[in-house]
Amino acid sequence: MRLLFWRKRPVPVLQLHGTLTTREGALNISAYGKLIESAVDAAGEGGTLLLDIDSPGGSPVQSDLIAARIRRLAEAKKVRVVAVIGEVGASGGYWLACAGDEIVANPMSVVGSIGVVGGGFGFGGALARLGVRRRLYTAGTNKARLDPFLPETPEDLAFVKDLMGQLHERFKAWVRARRGKKLPADEEKVFDGGWMLGDRALALGLIDRLGDLDAELRRVGGEKARAQTFRPGKRGLLSWLPRLMGDAVAEVLEGAGRPRL
Numbered sequence: 001m002r003l004l005f006w007r008k009r010p011v012p013v014l015q016l017h018g019t020l021t022t023r024e025g026a027l028n029i030s031a032y033g034k035l036i037e038s039a040v041d042a043a044g045e046g047g048t049l050l051l052d053i054d055s056p057g058g059s060p061v062q063s064d065l066i067a068a069r070i071r072r073l074a075e076a077k078k079v080r081v082v083a084v085i086g087e088v089g090a091s092g093g094y095w096l097a098c099a100g101d102e103i104v105a106n107p108m109s110v111v112g113s114i115g116v117v118g119g120g121f122g123f124g125g126a127l128a129r130l131g132v133r134r135r136l137y138t139a140g141t142n143k144a145r146l147d148p149f150l151p152e153t154p155e156d157l158a159f160v161k162d163l164m165g166q167l168h169e170r171f172k173a174w175v176r177a178r179r180g181k182k183l184p185a186d187e188e189k190v191f192d193g194g195w196m197l198g199d200r201a202l203a204l205g206l207i208d209r210l211g212d213l214d215a216e217l218r219r220v221g222g223e224k225a226r227a228q229t230f231r232p233g234k235r236g237l238l239s240w241l242p243r244l245m246g247d248a249v250a251e252v253l254e255g256a257g258r259p260r261l
Helices: 029-043 060-077 092-097 124-130 154-182 198-203 213-221 237-255
Strands: 011-017 048-055 080-090 102-105 110-112 195-197 227-230
Touching (some): 011 029, 011 213, 029 060, 048 213, 060 092, 195 198
Parallel strands (some): 080 102
């Protein structure tokens, strides 16, 4: 009988991959809430949790909900969180990375993009050329604001700019709260919405060091460490086929006029 008591415990790794959106199976609090709890519990009091991040961003709300859940549980259990960015940790993906006490990235990882984007399409002219008259009835002066079949007004543009500005300020406040004095004195270098590679992100204080998930795994758990990965279960291809077209249409409509990270 082999004695295995001397072996190190596996290091918990929470995999946060994909676009942040409310759609089923995507990166959102509904799919990851229980996984976050399980991953923090696996780390144990005084332990370390690794975040495996590969996300270009998406919903500001889902970014905040996931990051806040990680911080709340980690602080309650005194768990140290290390965020490791793979290919990309930009916009909402970087928001998630800021849930870490430390952030690690590859020299060529895409990092940052601390900004907000929104937009849509205007179809009013197309309807006119087709001879189609749209009939829309509302109660409330602004109920149809940003309707893609109505002309854009200066008031609409001012509304969107103000909304996006508010979201941007919240994003900046979160980064300041988590990165503190590590940020450069000239914050515009990192808050202008632009993205950068890992090397540049290190120089500007957006990450703490260069590395990768394997190196962090061994740093935390030793040379024989193994990952205990927490991620949603995979769905079979056939279960996705009936929803592919519907999801594609939903994504276009969801993004129309709605600011996203």
